Amino acid sequence: MVTVRAPATSANLGSGFDVFGVALDRPADIVHVERADRTTIEVTGVGSQYIPTDPDRNVVGAVAEALDAPAHIRIDKGVRPSSGLGSSAASSAAAAVALNELYDRGLSREELVPVAAEGEAVVSGEAHADNVAPALLGGFTVATDEGVTTVDADIPLVACLPEIAVSTRDARRVVPSDASIEDMVHTVGRAATLAVGMCRRDPDLVGAGMHDRVVTPARAELINGYHAVREAALDAGASGVTVSGAGPSVLGVCQAADRTRVAGAMLEAFDEADVAARAYKTRVGRGAEVFEL
Ligand SMILES: Nc1ncnc2c1ncn2[C@@H]1O[C@H](COP(=O)(O)OP(=O)(O)OP(=O)(O)O)[C@@H](O)[C@H]1O
Numbered sequence: 663m664v665t666v667r668a669p670a671t672s673a674n675l676g677s678g679f680d681v682f683g684v685a686l687d688r689p690a691d692i693v694h695v696e697r698a699d700r701t702t703i704e705v706t707g708v709g710s711q712y713i714p715t716d717p718d719r720n721v722v723g724a725v726a727e728a729l730d731a732p733a734h735i736r737i738d739k740g741v742r743p744s745s746g747l748g749s750s751a752a753s754s755a756a757a758a759v760a761l762n763e764l765y766d767r768g769l770s771r772e773e774l775v776p777v778a779a780e781g782e783a784v785v786s787g788e789a790h791a792d793n794v795a796p797a798l799l800g801g802f803t804v805a806t807d808e809g810v811t812t813v814d815a816d817i818p819l820v821a822c823l824p825e826i827a828v829s830t831r832d833a834r835r836v837v838p839s840d841a842s843i844e845d846m847v848h849t850v851g852r853a854a855t856l857a858v859g860m861c862r863r864d865p866d867l868v869g870a871g872m873h874d875r876v877v878t879p880a881r882a883e884l885i886n887g888y889h890a891v892r893e894a895a896l897d898a899g900a901s902g903v904t905v906s907g908a909g910p911s912v913l914g915v916c917q918a919a920d921r922t923r924v925a926g927a928m929l930e931a932f933d934e935a936d937v938a939a940r941a942y943k944t945r946v947g948r949g950a951e952v953f954e955l
């Protein structure tokens with residue numbers, strides 16, 4: 663048996679739609695795999711009642727198929743599905759690493775990115791790699807058609823998860839199909855600022871680079887309380903706030919000493935909007951880890 667822990671992730675970071683991602687140091691999924699003649703799946707943990715065990719509908723089924731690695735796969739969910747915290751990617755990445763070990767396929771973490779992205783195609787219709795890349799490699803990742811670039815960033819974060827479900831498939835439908843040249847210039851500037859901030863480990867620069875005028879405003883409408891939560895986090899000291907992944911989680915970046923205050927302000931603002939929520943005080947973390955062979 664092989665057991666792998668793969669972390670939650672936050673994709674987009676505002677200005678880096680479908681490109682930027684970070685691994686969070688918590689929460690995480692744990693996946694156990696054992697060789698079998700055909701793939702079977704068992705799911706326990708947070709939100710497991712909403713996750714199919716049919717290999718054609720669970721992301722890990724697509725990963726097993728892509729690696730030609732049938733197995734009994736047991737998923738212990740720590741990342742709530744439809745959270746915007748890369749729940750499906752955590753399972754896909756953990757399964758990819760575990761099955762690669764179990765069947766001695768010899769693929770590198772970079773080579774496993776397109777394999778794990780096959781899982782994302784099952785749930786959102788597109789094999790975007792911005793969540794699976796950090797879940798596999800850790801740190802801050804830039805996923806493009808040319809491959810993945812990683813930065814071993816160390817940035818404090820608060821991820822606030824409201825009790826609202828937003829599916830990635832639905833959130834992709836509201837993304838505008840075009841953008842003005844002014845919006846493009848704005849986005850490039852912010853994305854470049856964010857990338858420099860990650861390299862310099864500077865939360866202020868990262869926060870300044872998280873702003874986006876195209877995708878985030880459309881998706882904010884799917885999250886009851888988003889605008890108040892954003893304002894509250896900024897007032898409490900966050901340097902940037904945006905929708906995490908496809909939402910509904912809201913991601914804030916701040917100095918480590920401000921995390922508790924920022925988390926409290928976000929929770930209070932969701933509460934005032936009558937939305938129950940929980941906050942993870944976290945930071946950019948490591949990628950998937952094999953912890954039992
Ligand atoms: N192993 C799995 N883990 C989580 N969700 C799964 C899994 N397999 C299939 N799903 C389905 O995928 C959907 C959740 O994926 P979705 O991409 O919408 O959310 P997310 O991964 O939390 O979000 P995001 O990618 O925006 O961070 C749910 O419909 C769920 O049933």
Ligand SMILES: N[C@@H](CCO)C(=O)O
Pocket residue numbers: 673674679680681786790792793830833834907908
């Ligand atoms: N980049 C993806 C991440 C969510 O899976 C999106 O925002 O739709």
